[in-house]
Amino acid sequence: METVTISPKFQVVIPRHIREKLALVPGQKVQTLMYENRIELIPIRPMKQMRGFLKGLDTSVAREKDRL
Numbered sequence: 001m002e003t004v005t006i007s008p009k010f011q012v013v014i015p016r017h018i019r020e021k022l023a024l025v026p027g028q029k030v031q032t033l034m035y036e037n038r039i040e041l042i043p044i045r046p047m048k049q050m051r052g053f054l055k056g057l058d059t060s061v062a063r064e065k066d067r068l
Contacts, residue, residue, distance in 0.1 A: 014041075 031042040
């Protein structure tokens with residue numbers, strides 16, 4: 001866990017290893033979300049880039065008796 005400082009203009013710098021791991025680029029948009037007592041930044045990705053991101057997800061779900 002790293003600590004970042006909020007600038008007088010309320011800006012923060014995302015540490016390099018996080019930017020590289022998430023493949024963030026300058027000018028990229030992120031969605032901000034307040035969850036309980038924290039702020040989350042979620043990178044916005046184009047739909048084409050999202051294709052296949054759920055590959056390998058376990059889809060076996062126990063079904064209710066009245067469902068097929």
